[in-house]
Amino acid sequence: MFLHSTRNPEHRVTLSDAIAQGIAPDGGLYVPDELPRFSPNDFTGLTELPDIASKLIAPFAEGDPLSSVLDEVCRDAFNFPAPLVTLNDTPGPAFVLELFHGPTSAFKDFGARFLAASMERIRLRQTTARKLTILVATSGDTGGAVAAAFHRRPWVEVAVLYPTGLVSQRQAQQLSCWGDNIRTFSVHGTFDDCQRMVKEAFADPALAITHDLSSANSINIGRLLPQMVYYAHSSLTLWRATGQSANFIIPSGNLGNAMACIWARAMGLPIGEVTLATNANRTISDFLHDGEWRPRQSLPTLASAMDVGNPSNMERLRATFSFDELLKQITAVSISDEQIKARIQHDVQSLKQIWCPHTATAAEVYWNLPAAQQSKHWILVATAHPAKFNDIVEPLIGQEVSVPPALAALLTLPRQETEIEPQLSGLRSQLQGVS
Numbered sequence: 001m002f003l004h005s006t007r008n009p010e011h012r013v014t015l016s017d018a019i020a021q022g023i024a025p026d027g028g029l030y031v032p033d034e035l036p037r038f039s040p041n042d043f044t045g046l047t048e049l050p051d052i053a054s055k056l057i058a059p060f061a062e063g064d065p066l067s068s069v070l071d072e073v074c075r076d077a078f079n080f081p082a083p084l085v086t087l088n089d090t091p092g093p094a095f096v097l098e099l100f101h102g103p104t105s106a107f108k109d110f111g112a113r114f115l116a117a118s119m120e121r122i123r124l125r126q127t128t129a130r131k132l133t134i135l136v137a138t139s140g141d142t143g144g145a146v147a148a149a150f151h152r153r154p155w156v157e158v159a160v161l162y163p164t165g166l167v168s169q170r171q172a173q174q175l176s177c178w179g180d181n182i183r184t185f186s187v188h189g190t191f192d193d194c195q196r197m198v199k200e201a202f203a204d205p206a207l208a209i210t211h212d213l214s215s216a217n218s219i220n221i222g223r224l225l226p227q228m229v230y231y232a233h234s235s236l237t238l239w240r241a242t243g244q245s246a247n248f249i250i251p252s253g254n255l256g257n258a259m260a261c262i263w264a265r266a267m268g269l270p271i272g273e274v275t276l277a278t279n280a281n282r283t284i285s286d287f288l289h290d291g292e293w294r295p296r297q298s299l300p301t302l303a304s305a306m307d308v309g310n311p312s313n314m315e316r317l318r319a320t321f322s323f324d325e326l327l328k329q330i331t332a333v334s335i336s337d338e339q340i341k342a343r344i345q346h347d348v349q350s351l352k353q354i355w356c357p358h359t360a361t362a363a364e365v366y367w368n369l370p371a372a373q374q375s376k377h378w379i380l381v382a383t384a385h386p387a388k389f390n391d392i393v394e395p396l397i398g399q400e401v402s403v404p405p406a407l408a409a410l411l412t413l414p415r416q417e418t419e420i421e422p423q424l425s426g427l428r429s430q431l432q433g434v435s
C-alpha cells in the first residue's frame, strides 16, 4: 500500500518512508491511498492486542520492508494491556477503556512504543554509522512516552524539550528521570517556544551537518496506526459478548486518538458513534457548528494535554471527508474546568471511579447524553492514570490516589536535566557538545 500527502495525492511513499519522514516534504500529513476493509469475523480467534495489531496493520505495510517484521514490532509495542472495565450504577451499559497501563501511564505509550519498534527495524536496515537524534517538544505526556520507548536503544539519541513549571510535578519527573541516551531540556519558556525551537533545529544548517534529526511528533502515521488497535480490540470484545456496536467518547486535543477510532470504524470494526470530548479549547466544536475552520491560540485548562487551539490531525479528517460527511462522522462537546472538577468529585462518590482531568471530560459528556442515547453501549476512553495528575485530583477528592507500579518506579529515580533559554543557539550548543 502507498500513503500520500494530504496536500498532494501525487506524492506517494510506502510505510517505512512515511514513518521515517514523519511529515511530508510539502508539510502535509500522510494518509493511506485507500483504507483496507475488514469484517469482525476476520478477527475470529484473535483476542490479544499484538495479534489484532498484526492483522489490522498488515495491509498498511504491504509491499514495504516492515511487512516481514510486523509481528515482531507488534509484540514489542503491545506489551501491556488495554482493559475494558464495566461501570456500575450507570443508566445504560457503560465501560471504561483504560489506556494508562503502559510505562508512563498515558495512552501515548502505545503510539510511542510502536514508533520506536518500527523505527528500529527501519534504522537497522540502513548502513549509516551515525545515530539518529529525535527531537520532541512536549506539553507533558508525549515527551515521557517517547523517552520511555526509545530509552537505551543504541541507535538513537532523544532530546526532550518541555516548558519549565508548566507541566505537573510527576510529569516533570517522568520527563527527566531517564539519562543514558535521553537528554531532557527544561526550557525557560512556553510549549510554543519548545515547538518553535524544534522547528528551527530542523531548518538549521549547522545541525544538519552534525546531526541526523528526526521527530516523534503525534502526526507521525507510526503513532496513529497502533492507536486503532485498542479500538478494534475493545469493540470486538463488546461485539462478541453482546452483538452490539461500541460507541466511544474520546478526550481529544490534537485529534490523533479520535482519528484512529474513525479509521478503525471506516475499516469495518463494529464501532457506532464517535463523540469527541474537548476542554475549553473549542476549535473543533465551533467548526462542527458552523463549518468555519478557525484555529486559534490555546487556552490553559485543567486537562492540559488537550490544550490545543489548532488540532493538527484535522487536516487528515478534512482531507478524508466533506463537511457534510464529517457532521455524520463525529460530534464534539466542549467541557469547562468547572465541569471537570465537579465530575471528578461526583464520580468518585457515585461510581467509585477516580478520573484524570482529561478522562473526566469524557465522563461529563456521557452524563449529559439524552436518556435515549444513554441506553446504548458506551465506552469512555481513559487517556491517563489519575495519579499522574495527583496535584489536581487529590485536593478535589480529599484522598490520595494510589500510584501504579510503573509510575512508582520512575518517581524514585534521580532527575537529570539541563535548563536552557528559549533560543535555538542554546539547544544547538548542547546538542553539539560545546558550551
Ligand SMILES: *Cc1c(COP(=O)(O)O)cnc(C)c1O
Pocket (backbone or CB within 6 Å): 106, 107, 108, 141, 142, 218, 251, 252, 253, 254, 255, 256, 257, 258, 305, 306, 358, 359, 383, 384
Ligand atoms: C495527548 C492526550 C490527550 C489528547 O489526545 P489527542 O490525540 O491529542 O487528541 C488526551 N488525554 C491525555 C491524557 C493525553 O496525554
